[in-house]
Amino acid sequence: MSVLIDNIGSLVTNDPAHGGLLGAITDAAVVLDGDRIAWVGPRAELDGAGADERLDAGGRAVVPGFVESHSHLVFAGERAEEFAARMAGESYAAGGIRSTLAKTRAATDDELGGNVARLTGEYLAQGTTTVEIKSGYGQSVPDERRSLQVAGSHTPFATLLAAHVTPPEFAGRTDDYVAMVIHQMIPACAPLAGWVDVFCEVGAFDEHQSRAVLAAGKAAGLGVKVHGNQLHQGPGVQLAVELDATSVDHVCHTTDADIEALATSSTVATLLPAADFSTRNRYPDARRLWDAGVTVALGADCNPGTSYTTSMPFVIALAVRDLRLSPDEALWAATAGGAKALGRDDLGVLRPGAVADLALLDAPSHLHLAYRPGVPLVVAVVKNGAPARGRWT
Ligand SMILES: N=CN[C@@H](CCC(=O)O)C(=O)O
Numbered sequence: 216m217s218v219l220i221d222n223i224g225s226l227v228t229n230d231p232a233h234g235g236l237l238g239a240i241t242d243a244a245v246v247l248d249g250d251r252i253a254w255v256g257p258r259a260e261l262d263g264a265g266a267d268e269r270l271d272a273g274g275r276a277v278v279p280g281f282v283e284s285h286s287h288l289v290f291a292g293e294r295a296e297e298f299a300a301r302m303a304g305e306s307y308a309a310g311g312i313r314s315t316l317a318k319t320r321a322a323t324d325d326e327l328g329g330n331v332a333r334l335t336g337e338y339l340a341q342g343t344t345t346v347e348i349k350s351g352y353g354q355s356v357p358d359e360r361r362s363l364q365v366a367g368s369h370t371p372f373a374t375l376l377a378a379h380v381t382p383p384e385f386a387g388r389t390d391d392y393v394a395m396v397i398h399q400m401i402p403a404c405a406p407l408a409g410w411v412d413v414f415c416e417v418g419a420f421d422e423h424q425s426r427a428v429l430a431a432g433k434a435a436g437l438g439v440k441v442h443g444n445q446l447h448q449g450p451g452v453q454l455a456v457e458l459d460a461t462s463v464d465h466v467c468h469t470t471d472a473d474i475e476a477l478a479t480s481s482t483v484a485t486l487l488p489a490a491d492f493s494t495r496n497r498y499p500d501a502r503r504l505w506d507a508g509v510t511v512a513l514g515a516d517c518n519p520g521t522s523y524t525t526s527m528p529f530v531i532a533l534a535v536r537d538l539r540l541s542p543d544e545a546l547w548a549a550t551a552g553g554a555k556a557l558g559r560d561d562l563g564v565l566r567p568g569a570v571a572d573l574a575l576l577d578a579p580s581h582l583h584l585a586y587r588p589g590v591p592l593v594v595a596v597v598k599n600g601a602p603a604r605g606r607w608t
């Protein structure tokens with residue numbers, strides 16, 4: 216089936232063929248054919264014949280669907296008390312993950328799946344059409360396997376976060392846990408995931424342990440992702456570059472050498488400012504990363520500990536206000552940048568042949584995403600070529 220999206224006041228394509236970072240077109244139209252984009256351009260050049268359905272954007276803005284490349288949706292329970300304590304002065308520590316681990320292990324598959332459905336629904340309603348989902352609150356072979364099975368029924372982008380926290384049965388024996396991950400968990404879970412990930416951080420996994428887990432995942436055919444340099448300066452960024460990771464995520468504490476290493480690599484720096492907002496952590500130096508030529512993605516990092524939000528528009532507003540990206544750079548990083556952090560060039564872009572995922576904003580341009588923080592501007596969403604949420608005029 217073909218769909219004409221007509222009367223778009225301002226269209227962001229992310230296709231350099233239309234000029235500038237965002238390939239923006241005013242007074243535009245888009246034609247969809249099945250789940251792909253068939254045509255994009257100024258309305259004046261549209262050959263109007265023959266679409267099966269017409270959606271009218273009413274002169275408002277259309278952007279590519281947001282691409283969330285970092286989330287932890289397979290969990291049970293919540294940690295509002297921990298958040299309140301942090302706001303009263305406690306600092307964030309990796310140990311909070313263990314309380315979610317206990318609740319996740321005790322939950323049924325249906326409870327976990329229901330929570331993922333609720334949260335992916337929230338993402339979609341706010342314009343996010345692609346969501347990567349990590350495991351990581353199981354930390355045993357059966358619990359990581361079922362976490363990935365639950366994730367895989369909601370997304371094609373599932374990541375085995377094999378080394379998130381040392382589980383209680385391995386307390387004081389992190390090296391033994393790492394050995395179990397390498398010899399048992401990765402072989403059992405690799406068929407269910409696209410990437411392996413580790414939390415390389417003080418109090419979680421050190422450089423040696425992280426390298427061993429990532430190398431084993433890579434040898435099992437998985438791509439590599441790293442939680443790196445979130446809370447402290449550390450080896451995560453360099454390790455990610457060394458292992459040709461698809462992305463290194465957080466990247467809040469960096470040296471000149473870290474930025475130089477990223478700039479000369481194909482590893483994406485995925486910035487998660489909602490986690491820094493919610494932990495009062497240092498924000499990443501996005502301006503320096505971008506200006507050095509690093510490929511930057513933005514994600515919401517939805518999880519019950521550091522970032523219980525599914526709002527990519529909120530993340531864009533933070534990135535503009537506090538990370539000092541321009542509104543154009545922030546939108547690119549939340550769409551095309553997120554796609555690169557998933558190794559894809561046919562998501563987060565509106566050009567012929569790309570996946571037909573887009574969002575209608577009740578605004579004259581994408582600038583309003585940061586200009587009107589907290590306002591639900593996404594009023595309709597198309598996913599895989601089909602209207603998925605909201606109303607067109
Ligand atoms: N940093 C490690 N993992 C998550 C937080 C997990 C949690 O606190 O439950 C993150 O991306 O911020």
Ligand SMILES: [Zn+2]
Pocket residue numbers: 285286287442516
């Ligand atoms: Zn994370």
